[in-house]
Structure formats: structure tokens, C-alpha cells
Amino acid sequence: MSARRSEDEKVEAYSRALIEAGRASGRANADLVQWEHARKFSPEVLETLSAMRDADDLDLIPKVARQYKHILDSEDKTVSVTVTTSVPMDDDLREKVRAKAEKDLKAPVYLVERVDPTILGGIVLEARGHRYDASVKAQLTNIRKTLASTFVGSDEHDR
Template structure:
């Protein structure tokens, strides 16, 4: 089974438990924490290594996570290790976060601007994205001067590119295609016409 499908299945299972227990926020923090712990090189090596006894892996996980996560989240971590899916945990965390966002009718917008946005500008961008997507937008901003101006927003798989860099690129492409089209219209007679001088 593909990594994405496995991640989705586990994320859906833990989400349903969290929804029933009214622990969605805490479970989201836990799942992110587990993914981060599994990203630790030395611990990840221990958890992946087939020669390490299962009991030792479980003990290491309990010592690392027991006082930091809910019992259901700890059980998820133990199950992931038992089924040798340590590498899938970051995908599970991503899928779980997407489920939480969908449940709340929210979407994360990764917004790139050439300069830092102030509060009023952020509010305008947020409102525009909410109107476009129909979701409550959570903005994550970053600055990239190479876009020259305007805004580039990524909401899920959708990219909205209102940057000056993109507008210049589109204009350049239009000019090139117009020049190419007019070049195709030229005939040998066009070259025999006298050129007007100014």
C-alpha cells in the first residue's frame, strides 16, 4: 500500500478517537510531537533496527513520550513502531492536521511577499483568500524579495500567484508569442518595401 494511503488510514483512526474524546487540539500536538521524536536520528535508528528487541523499543518510546502525550497517542506511536512504519509518521502528522483543518473548515495559506506585511495588509490578504476558498484561513507568512512585489499564496494544492515577477513573466511570454505570430505573417514582399526614415 502507498505511503499516503497508509498515513491517511492511521490519521483517520486517531482523528475519530480524538473527536469522540474531545481531544482534537491535544491529539494534534501529540501527533506532531511524535513525528518530531521519530525524526531524531538516534531514536529513529533504534526504532527501525530489526535486531533491536521490541521490548527495548517500547521501553525507549515510553520513556520518551509517556509524560508528554495522551495514552491514545502513545498507543499510536507504539503501533507505528510495531508495524515498522516509523518513516510514515511525518505523513500521518500531515494527514491528521489536514483532517483537523477540514473539520474546522480551515485552510493554511502559505503567503509569500517581497516585504513583511503589516496587520492591515495581512487582514486584507486573509479576507481575499477566505472569499476565494470559502474557508477560514490561517496565514503563515514568509518574505522573499525575489518576487519583487505582490503576493504568492499556496492554499493546499492551489497556488495563487499575484507577484510582480509572475506578471512580468506572463507579459514576456505574451510579447514573445506576439513577435512569433507576427514573424510568421511576414512574406518576402515585406522585405522589398522601402523603410520609412524619420
């Protein structure tokens, strides 16, 4: 009974410490989302993060991620392709995207799927440091820029 109480006290203490730190930075809900994903981390990732924290190197996480991806891409023939869509892909679309990417990249492809409703529709592909954005959001942005430059140019031409 005492071991269970001790575990419950630890859980309570850890939870409150996370909440306090998150609230102090205005990110309590964001921290909860991160915490939910943390259980998926491998022991190696957790150990590396701990070592980086101990060395005060957490600011290097984005650079380590890029280097990690670069090393994998350069040593492994399989190319990681990040595919962002506004809704989850079905099996048919997934296979079409994989086939097209493998043909274009001339290599086997591992798809990393992301769903981002803010792109409104279409698809965004990222591979080997390049980005192909065929999202509705990007198309609308391009139309807006074209219209703005056309109208700005027309105003100056009419003067």
C-alpha cells in the same frame, strides 16, 4: 568542572560532525540555517523525524508533510493559507488578506507568512492545494511569454 568539560566536548563533537557532513555535501552554510531553526521543532516532530530516520524513510518527508496538511485541512474547518510577499506584511495588509481569503474560502483562515524577495512584489497565495500567483515576477514572466509568442508569430506571418 568535569561535567562542564564533558558537555563542552559533546558540543564540540556534534558541531564538528555537522560541519564535516555539511562540507562533504557542499552545504555547510545551509546546514547551519537548518540547525538554527531546529530548536523550534516540537519534541513530537523530532521524535517522528528520528523514527523516520531509523526506518530509512527520510525521503518520505515531503509526502508526510502533504498528507499532514491534507488531514488538517479536511478535519479542521480552519484553512491554512500560505501568503508569500517580497517584504513583510503590515497589520493592515494582513487583515485585508485574511478577510478576502475567509470570504473566498468560506472558512476561518490561518495565515502562514513567508517573505521571498525574488517575487519582486505582489503576492502569492496557496490554500487547499491551489496557488494564486499575483507576483511581479509571474507578471513579468507572462509578459515575456506573450511578447515572445507575438514576435515569433509576427516573424512567421511576415515571411
